[in-house]
Amino acid sequence: MRIITTLTLLLLNVQLLYAGFFDEVAKSNSKTERHMLARQVIFRAQESINGSNINAFTSELHELAERHSDPILAGLEKIAQVEVMLRQTPRPDTLIQQSLKQVLDIAVKHEDDMLLADYYHYTGLQYNRLEKKREGLEFLLKANSIIQRNGTCSSPSAGPYIYEVGVGYLQYQDYHNAKKLITQALTCEMYLMKNYMRAHNTLGVINRKLMLLEEANKEFALARSIAEQVQDSTWYGIISGNLGYNYYLQSKFEESIPLLETDFRLCLKSKEWASATHAGSTLAEVYLKYNKIDKAHQLFFSLDTIWSKFGYPHIKSSYYSAKAKLFKAKGDYKNALLFSDSAQHYYNADVEAKNALVAKQAEEKVKAEEYDANLQLLESEKKSQILLRNAIIICTILSLIIAVQLIVRQRQRHKQNQQNLQASKEQLQQYVDSLREKNMLIESFKQQIESLVEASQADKEEILARLQNFTILTDDHWNEFRQLFEKVHKDFFQNLKKRFPHLTQAEIRLIALSKLNLSKKEMAEMSVVSVDAIRKTSQRIRTKLELESEKELESLIASI
Template sequence: MRTIIALMCLLLPAMVVAWPGQTDFLSVLKNTNRENRLTVARKIYNDQLIHLDSTQAFVALNRMYQWATNIHDMPLKIFSVMAMGDYLKEYFSNQRNGKALEYFTTALNMASQLELKESEAEIYNNMGWLYYKQDKFPQAFEYMIRANNIIQKIGYENYPHASRYLYDLGYIYCDFGNYEKARLYLTEAIRYSFSNSLYAIRTLNTLGLAYRELKQYDSAILYFNRGLDTARAIHNVAWTGILSGNLGSVYYFLKHYDEAVPLLKTDYELSMASREWTSAANTIIMLADLDLDKHLVQAAALKLDEARDVLSRQTDRRPFVYYALQKARLFKYQKRYDSAFAYLDTARRVVGKLNQRRDALVFSQAEQKVAVELHLSEIKLLESEKSKMVLVRNFIIVVILLVLIIAAQLIFRQQLKQKKNKELLNNAVRQLHYYIESVREKNQLINQFKQEIELLHAQPEQYIMLQEKEEIAAKLKQYSILTENDWNEFRNLFEKVQIGFFSTLKQRFPDLTPSEQRLLALMKLNLSKREMAGMLGIAPDSIKKTRQRIRKKINVIDDVALEELVASL
């Protein structure tokens, strides 16, 4: 704390250049009574100072700090220090995270000494948000829990920053994929007034996103439009673009493409102009997605090339998953199946890393620190007989808190596991689909080459070119039936989609040969006899004989009964 204060005192003489309107804001504060001064100072910061460059902002905040010191206004003094940390948190959360934390810690120490609980809660929340932006989830939840304990005692209706705090909670739940919980907090947030139009826009946008993910599209359109109206009213170009894109995405999901495309193009133009790279990347990829739906392969390829350039300018890995999936679609249309598989695998690995980032064990460090603080409080409280009752009360509170943390940990872990399993299953289904399509392509080529050979044989010998025969034979060999390695790869994909199929088959019908098991697996995929024959390397008539042999082994009357049995496995 002394270091921060000393630094500010040294900087003050050098900060003689004022930004336009600086004297005006000090005059406004001087003409405001003490009871309302903090509210006015917060509005000045949110409406004016937060939008200045770092030099101008810190000149203004240091002058506010000095004036508050001179008139002994401690709440205003604490706010000016906290605002310095908040500015660094908003614009330099990674580069100057240590400095922002120093400002917050200094403000917290001053607020704790004076027992200013509202200021303590606000600072704890800001510290939690700083850690969350740095992906330090254990520390983030620790400070969010501290803030929540204080706010619950005050009451949301009595807490002046309830809308801001509820937005932060709603955003975190939305980011973690718990959209129903996010909707509850965000709906509660808009019941209270906002001290900053930017937070109103963020809340409405996040609420729209939650409704969109819940597939409640009418509500999503409502809140995106409300946010868009607010952004246009304050002439915020970046948020006008982002909200246009989000609104366009809803129309895209509803297949109202005529309404979606203009909004998406607006988003892309404004996001690029305001350097909102993540929003721009998501939008150009969605436009490429639309091109692929219309089979405009070349146009989609150009947009995905643009997307790759935009993605390189930002650090969020989530848009890359969408990009990889669309690249896989593009390569599928181009019949480049190996490249399609590669991008699907890349998308799967990125999704895995994103899930690991949010491991439910984030609460463990918070639990440990709460336990340490409980131990220290016990030592102090045991100094007197009177303090024993307080000790029991605090112990019960901490036990309840720990139970809530453990319960939340289990819920998050289960949600992450379910989400990961669903994504892995969807990825396996796509890979198996592409795999079968690739085999069908090969079978078609094999039939084509066989027809060409038959035509050559039908011609007089003198017209048959040896070189031409060799070329067709080479092609036929290239597109021949699957090797043992191919079957192993196929089986791995098949088991991911049809879990336990082969083990159940072996357990119920141990006399089946490997080739008979393969035929039953292909029947499970509803392939035609010709397609199955191509994959097994036998004639279509052999499929009929093999099925008869299987029916006899497992005592099934006819093919219909056999197909019903396979479907039930």
């Protein structure tokens, strides 16, 4: 089936290149059919039409519009121009806006729903390219509303238009709606093989976000085979990297290596620096798992020259983390500590950025959904003008919409709270894991220092002083730890103080660390005290709380 689809699309593109662009349109005697065929030609010509041949392309459409006195074809002529202008660099934004205004005027004057959908869709794309994502999604939703009302795949525009709405939901991290819409888009005509390729790759990304890794593997494999067919080396590399990273997440390291190597090589060639850095950092970690230190070291010769060419903190975090592991494998604990700190810094920066983005996107998503609901309500009100008796029905619908909106908002808040709680748990776990790794590095580093018999006492003291700066859960870091802890265990410290007001700060810290199921050795390392001091503090707590055993104390802590 896929082979037949591929051959059909290639044949249609060949016909487009060797015949008049709109020959089939010119032969039709039906106005509706002419409009449908013209849209199909515009979509199929997306990648073959550019600034150099757009005039020849649109002149045929212009002649047809004049010959048939057809204003809708004139509107589609403007749409074809906008399609090309949106891909130009620099982008002629003023011309795009003028052309879209003309399309809107024609659509409103002649009450043509599908031309109005074209206006909404391309206005949404224009807003997206201007980084106005909320406005972009609002217009894309308007276009989708018209498409869905007329029947999902009844319009030639359905597939591409529904796909863009799905991408909009993906940007707002609404993965379930994004998956639903892009799956729906793939049931319609997508015209170009590259459109199918992008859709399957996007579905792979969504399934990975939903942790449906096997489903994601299938989508990435399908997208990769299409990229190979159309000979798009850049996309072939990117999709190979997506599949390779999936295998990495599944611990299928042997299978991930050739895919990540392909992604790294092709993205370097096409100057896709962010993708190259992500692929290279992941690949380096895989090499280190197989103790291929030299290969990982060679990889960083390339990575060190490109990692600073972009500003994505999550990719910089993966770069620093991989480099820290390289230095650790080489026994260079000093540099391992430094790069581990940098990785943690960019990880925290990424978490902060994502938290801010999630809050903003959640707010904008609600506004976009309200706008879509209002649009549907306005359409209902327009119909109510025909017969007065529909007023009662509209009031009922309005009440239901309000009720549904309240339920949806409540569910969204609950879902958002659950996501925030999960994110806080991951942050706290990351924090604790980071402490554990640093303490291991510090212990190894201390052992190295003790072996430096010939080093001066001043050098040793200086190094030990620097080590002290890496110690976590000092007074300076306690507030940061406490904030993370409270996100996961809400009101823990308040409830603890209310029940046991006579506890000291040291005892409260020990109880908090016990809540994380840390060993006494780990608690001692994090608190910069001896294990014996931890035991004595624990005994003192039991005495104050009149508890006889450690198990009773653990049960009490678990109940708070």
